[in-house]
Amino acid sequence: MAANSRLTIAVHALTWIALAQRRGQEWLTSEQVAASVNTNAVIIRRSLGDLRRAGLVEVRHGAGAGWSMARAPEDITLLQVYDAVEREPLFAMHHTEPNLECPIGRGIRPVLGTVYERADQGLRRELGRTSIADVLRDCL
Amino acid sequence: MAANSRLTIAVHALTWIALAQRRGQEWLTSEQVAASVNTNAVIIRRSLGDLRRAGLVEVRHGAGAGWSMARAPEDITLLQVYDAVEREPLFAMHHTEPNLECPIGRGIRPVLGTVYERADQGLRRELGRTSIADVLRDCL
DNA sequence: CCTTGCTGTAATAATGTATGTTACATCCAA
DNA sequence: TTGGATGTAACATACATTATTACAGCAAGG
Numbered sequence: 001m002a003a004n005s006r007l008t009i010a011v012h013a014l015t016w017i018a019l020a021q022r023r024g025q026e027w028l029t030s031e032q033v034a035a036s037v038n039t040n041a042v043i044i045r046r047s048l049g050d051l052r053r054a055g056l057v058e059v060r061h062g063a064g065a066g067w068s069m070a071r072a073p074e075d076i077t078l079l080q081v082y083d084a085v086e087r088e089p090l091f092a093m094h095h096t097e098p099n100l101e102c103p104i105g106r107g108i109r110p111v112l113g114t115v116y117e118r119a120d121q122g123l124r125r126e127l128g129r130t131s132i133a134d135v136l137r138d139c140l
Numbered sequence: 141m142a143a144n145s146r147l148t149i150a151v152h153a154l155t156w157i158a159l160a161q162r163r164g165q166e167w168l169t170s171e172q173v174a175a176s177v178n179t180n181a182v183i184i185r186r187s188l189g190d191l192r193r194a195g196l197v198e199v200r201h202g203a204g205a206g207w208s209m210a211r212a213p214e215d216i217t218l219l220q221v222y223d224a225v226e227r228e229p230l231f232a233m234h235h236t237e238p239n240l241e242c243p244i245g246r247g248i249r250p251v252l253g254t255v256y257e258r259a260d261q262g263l264r265r266e267l268g269r270t271s272i273a274d275v276l277r278d279c280l
Numbered sequence: 281c282c283t284t285g286c287t288g289t290a291a292t293a294a295t296g297t298a299t300g301t302t303a304c305a306t307c308c309a310a
Numbered sequence: 311t312t313g314g315a316t317g318t319a320a321c322a323t324a325c326a327t328t329a330t331t332a333c334a335g336c337a338a339g340g
Contacts, residue, residue: 003228003229003230003231003232004231004232004297004298004299005231005232005233005234005235005298005299006298007231008231008232008233008234008248008252009234011248011252012234012238012244012245012248015244015248016242016244019243019244029314029315029316030315030316031315035239035242036238036239036242036244036245037234037238037239037245038234038236038237038238038239038245039234039235039236039299039300040299040300040301041315041316042299042300042301042302042317042318043299043300045315045316045317045318046317046318049316049317049318059315059316059317060308060309060315060316061306061307061308061309061315061316061317062307062308062309062310062313062314062315062316063308063309063310063312063313063314063315064308064309064310064314064315065307065308065309065314065315065316066315066316067316078255088143088297089143090143090230090263091143091144091145091147091148092143092144092145092148092327093145093148094145094148094149094152094177094178094179095145095179095327095328095329096178096179097178098152098176098177098178099175099176099177099178102156102175102176103159103279103280104152104155104156104159104176104276104279105152105176105177105178106279107278107279107280108148108151108152108155108275108279111275111278111279112148112151112275114278115218115266115267115270115275118266118269118270119263119266119267120263121266122262122263122264122265122266123230123259123260123262123263124262125262126255126258126259126261126262127255127259129258130255130258135248135251135252135255136244138247138251138254139243139244139246139247139248139251140243140247144326144327144328145327145328146327169285169286169287170286170287171286179328179329180328180329180330181286181287182288182289182329182330182331183328183329183330185286185287185288185289186288186289188287189287189288189289199286199287199288200286200287200337200338201286201287201288201335201336201337201338202284202285202286202287202336202337202338202339203283203284203285203286203337203338203339203340204285204286204337204338204339205285205286205287205336205337205338206286206287207287228326232298235298235299235300
């Protein structure tokens with residue numbers, strides 16, 4: 001699959017904001033976050049926008065604008081970040097409908113759907129075990 | 141991520157070959173498999189080629205050529221199929237190196253590497269619980 | 281040993297997604 | 311009112327996936 005770096009970008013941004021706040025800087029601009037992630041500020045705004053819609057960060061407009069945590073780093077798991085930024089399922093079904101005259105073609109999609117659902121749960125269970133606070137601690 | 145259908149295609153092909161063999165047809169051509177999956181025969185040959193390199197199927201050339209299981213359907217898990225056909229990791233790191241003058245930029249990659257490794261293990265544990273024989277049974 | 285049918289793979293195209301970049305309307309604290 | 315940042319559209323580039331055509335290579339069976 002074309003693995004993407006959305007989760008990486010979002011976790012990096014959140015962790016950096018968490019560290020800045022611990023150091024007393026309440027609001028960070030997308031430029032400041034982009035400087036640590038080393039990417040374009042628009043990429044950061046898009047990512048933080050996803051996190052805002054999920055209720056994980058807050059944004060402030062006008063003069064002195066920027067981004068801030070909406071919750072304590074201990075209360076944000078990587079699973080919540082994953083859900084906020086990732087839209088596609090892990091595994092795709094057939095591009096074109098399989099041959100319904102074949103018993104396998106008829107039956108395989110729900111069967112695979114169940115298997116893929118369990119695999120997804122296994123992935124999510126692990127992502128739910130790590131918080132932004134854990135990532136911050138291990139970074140330092 | 142751009143979810144792909146490689147696992148779906150490979151499992152479908154294997155399950156169909158397993159059913160054909162149970163019905164007494166030992167060798168299937170890529171055209172016959174493609175007719176059930178409803179895709180091009182070259183796609184099937186590429187997928188089965190991956191499975192052959194992993195030791196899951198056998199190929200026969202010349203007249204009467206085709207594909208056959210190299211193991212019993214009970215002894216092939218979807219995890220083995222996944223490993224045979226999937227090359228990319230689930231999550232990508234940053235496209236460009238993060239800012240190494242930032243504590244997060246310096247430390248985050250190994251931290252995320254560990255988390256992503258655990259998430260991958262969670263996914264794989266579940267895929268290892270299902271065999272081609274299970275898929276075949278549930279299809280019928 | 282030669283025919284025949286299928287495999288293995290290269291080359292190409294169409295499509296979709298990820299990332300990066302510029303531009304600009306909008307917003308709001310000071 | 312204004313200045314600086316957000317939100318988002320528009321576009322470019324790069325790459326992955328799937329599909330398709332073409333053809334060399336292989337080997338079973340006449």
